[in-house]
Amino acid sequence: MVLYRVLFKKKKFERQLSLQKKVLDSILSYCQIKHPEECVLILKGKSKHGNILVDGLVIPPFDYVGHTFAGFPSSFLPFDMSYVGIVHSHPTGPAEPSLTDLQNFFGLVSVTVKSPYNDEDIFAWDSSGNSIKLVII
Template sequence: MWSIRERTLKMIMEASRDALPNEFGALLRAEHQIIYEIALVPGSINGPVHVIFRTYTMPLDFSYVGSVHSHPSGNTHPSDADLHMFSNTGPVHIIVGYPYNMNNFSAYTRNGDPLKLNII
């Protein structure tokens, strides 16, 4: 069962609001299936309908468990591009949607299946 710290989710929502009108994106860091931090990827490119992670700029870190990104449209369903990225970057992925409140997010597995994510 995956969980996320409430303060981490609040930070994600704030960063997503700050990125408007562009998407926000980061990697998730966890221990014992508890997401406790986000990690910004150097050189990421954020646009109105995409985030491009330059994964070659990241240090090797086994605490990364997936990704988070925002959808300014408010839709928290993954696109085909999202699903492709999920399959390459870890077991848990979060999409947050405008207006970036604590109720407008969805979590998915690397295969794009919905995932229950507890807020602690």
């Protein structure tokens, strides 16, 4: 039993999301353009020891959006190991993830942006709905 714990014990990392400033600006601009509908984007980057670095975005193919929803069929995405999560907007209401957001979690992190889409209106969450520290680099 001790050997099992040594071999398979996972180290807990405090997650942090690092967004490049140009990526943040692109997210905010896209949300403003799509308002009053929700929007969805895929985050590209890499993760190491709990630090998720986002350096790019992808507009998902065949995305569907409305005033209270945004999504995409993941089966149409090309295989790409650099997908680390998604970002979507909340044109009305709080930035906290809804039950639907958590049920459709994709990747390592989910980012929500609330209106009016300024630098302080962006938040990161894990698959349980817990806040993740967000750093702009």
